[in-house]
Amino acid sequence: MNSFWKIAVIGSGPAGFYAAGELFRQKSWEIKVDMFDRLPTPFGLVRGGVAPDHQKIKSVTKIYTRIAENENFRFFGNVEFGRDIFQADLLEHYDGMIYSVGSPADRSLGIPGEDLSGSHSATEFVAWYNGHPDFRDHKFDLSVKHAFVIGMGNVALDVARILAKTADELAKTDIADYALKELRKSQLENIWLVGRRGPLQAAFSPAELREFLELPDADVLVEADALELDAESQQILETLASNDTKKNIEILKQISARDASGKKRRVRFLFLASPVEISGNDKVEKISMVRNQLVKQEDGSLRPQATENKIEEEAGLIFRSIGYHGKPLTDLPFDKKSGTIPNECGQVKDTENGNVLRNREYVAGWIKRGPNGVIGTNKQDAVETVHRMLETFLNEKMEAGKNDVNPDIVSLLENRKVDFFSFADWLLLDAHETEAGQKLGRPRTKLTSVAEMLEIIRKKS
Numbered sequence: 001m002n003s004f005w006k007i008a009v010i011g012s013g014p015a016g017f018y019a020a021g022e023l024f025r026q027k028s029w030e031i032k033v034d035m036f037d038r039l040p041t042p043f044g045l046v047r048g049g050v051a052p053d054h055q056k057i058k059s060v061t062k063i064y065t066r067i068a069e070n071e072n073f074r075f076f077g078n079v080e081f082g083r084d085i086f087q088a089d090l091l092e093h094y095d096g097m098i099y100s101v102g103s104p105a106d107r108s109l110g111i112p113g114e115d116l117s118g119s120h121s122a123t124e125f126v127a128w129y130n131g132h133p134d135f136r137d138h139k140f141d142l143s144v145k146h147a148f149v150i151g152m153g154n155v156a157l158d159v160a161r162i163l164a165k166t167a168d169e170l171a172k173t174d175i176a177d178y179a180l181k182e183l184r185k186s187q188l189e190n191i192w193l194v195g196r197r198g199p200l201q202a203a204f205s206p207a208e209l210r211e212f213l214e215l216p217d218a219d220v221l222v223e224a225d226a227l228e229l230d231a232e233s234q235q236i237l238e239t240l241a242s243n244d245t246k247k248n249i250e251i252l253k254q255i256s257a258r259d260a261s262g263k264k265r266r267v268r269f270l271f272l273a274s275p276v277e278i279s280g281n282d283k284v285e286k287i288s289m290v291r292n293q294l295v296k297q298e299d300g301s302l303r304p305q306a307t308e309n310k311i312e313e314e315a316g317l318i319f320r321s322i323g324y325h326g327k328p329l330t331d332l333p334f335d336k337k338s339g340t341i342p343n344e345c346g347q348v349k350d351t352e353n354g355n356v357l358r359n360r361e362y363v364a365g366w367i368k369r370g371p372n373g374v375i376g377t378n379k380q381d382a383v384e385t386v387h388r389m390l391e392t393f394l395n396e397k398m399e400a401g402k403n404d405v406n407p408d409i410v411s412l413l414e415n416r417k418v419d420f421f422s423f424a425d426w427l428l429l430d431a432h433e434t435e436a437g438q439k440l441g442r443p444r445t446k447l448t449s450v451a452e453m454l455e456i457i458r459k460k461s
């Protein structure tokens with residue numbers, strides 16, 4: 001009998017790697033981890049979500065690479081759960097599974113005109129400029145003058161910043177080549193950031209907001225009266241507000257104190273406004289919004305309520321950046337409202353079967369708790385899941401390798417003719433990308449086509 005506990009981790013983003021790292025930290029357990037990802041490349045949103053001008057954040061991949069160097073770790077890239085492998089396969093080959101697949105979908109505004117050409121989700125745009133193979137052929141009409149980003153979270157700031165930066169600035173990053181080429185031709189003059197609530201309720205972080213003070217070729221504007229807080233908000237600022245919120249208000253005040261200096265582009269923060277309609281003949285031409293007021297709820301929170309006051313603006317591009325949303329996984333329960341897999345401390349809860357806890361299936365990261373927090377938040381999240389899993393194995397007196405069938409999962413993938421990538425393959429691609437990038441003074445030039453990645457691996461190995 002195999003004395004190793006074999007764990008499958010589905011999804012190679014931060015939550016998946018932190019889970020693998022925590023499994024390997026267990027001194028009294030012998031554990032092997034096989035990690036699967038639908039893309040040939042690992043690291044999830046660190047590669048496909050973190051903005052190209054935020055290279056420092058991406059250095060976290062060094063930690064993940066060290067985890068991957070463990071002799072009991074294997075990576076299977078280009079293997080999609082629900083297409084190439086299924087829950088039944090995992091149950092046959094592994095003692096436990098951790099699904100850490102993130103929240104790949106987006107939320108919609110539910111307003112007329114949202115489906116017009118020129119109206120996109122921020123997730124689509126982010127995946128496009130980051131070279132995600134599924135999004136490389138998407139088109140964004142950057143010949144228009146006015147773009148609107150709906151939402152006031154960090155993703156909205158990323159989108160607005162990438163639109164506002166000059167091509168020369170972006171050329172120093174690892175932005176996808178095709179995106180750089182398109183952004184170089186951009187005719188955008190106005191980039192609006194629209195928040196349905198006030199500056200005190202903005203979801204972005206001060207470090208990200210501060211970057212707007214340093215845009216060389218874009219003026220940044222905040223209406224001064226947006227910073228005149230109502231009595232309720234002023235009281236919150238003085239008593240309950242977090243340090244981050246206080247810092248945000250300070251930075252917004254600095255922005256609002258500046259005059260526009262005739263730069264090529266303008267980024268405009270518009271608070272207390274909600275889009276109600278997007279219109280145009282066959283593409284986005286206009287956005288209609290209402291002004292909101294904040295109304296105190298029973299739980300003490302301040303929610304937006306539409307007033308009679310309307311705003312109409314010419315618009316050519318609209319990005320809704322109002323949060324990510326999870327997608328259901330084949331054979332796993334799913335809570336449509338939260339977009340998560342129901343769970344108790346990471347242990348999958350079979351809500352369709354009387355809330356029975358599944359002993360061998362677990363979740364970590366956004367598919368467990370919803371799309372919030374920063375990369376580091378996934379560490380404590382994954383640690384909780386791993387400990388819940390190991391405690392359950394002990395409590396249920398489970399035996400290592402009991403469900404493991406021969407041959408190995410590799411034979412199954414080969415029989416199904418899946419072109420899977422190993423971690424060694426990724427290291428070859430990584431070297432290829434960084435070498436090509438460094439010749440141009442960039443951190444890397446990203447490969448964005450799976451076929452091209454396969455060709456490089458075949459040539460090099």
Ligand code: NAP
Pocket residue numbers: 109150151152153154155156158195196197201202203204205208274321322323324371372373374
């Ligand atoms: P988010 O932080 O949840 O922000 C969503 C924004 O959309 C909020 O301003 C929210 O306003 C607004 N919104 C929601 N529904 C709306 C509606 N129907 N109409 C208008 N506005 C609406 O989401 P995110 O920006 O997608 O970010 C996801 C997570 O990734 C966050 O935890 C974020 O911090 C993290 N992230 C971090 C970084 C970084 O650290 N550099 C970069 C990117 C992402 P309300 O508050 O009024 O609901």
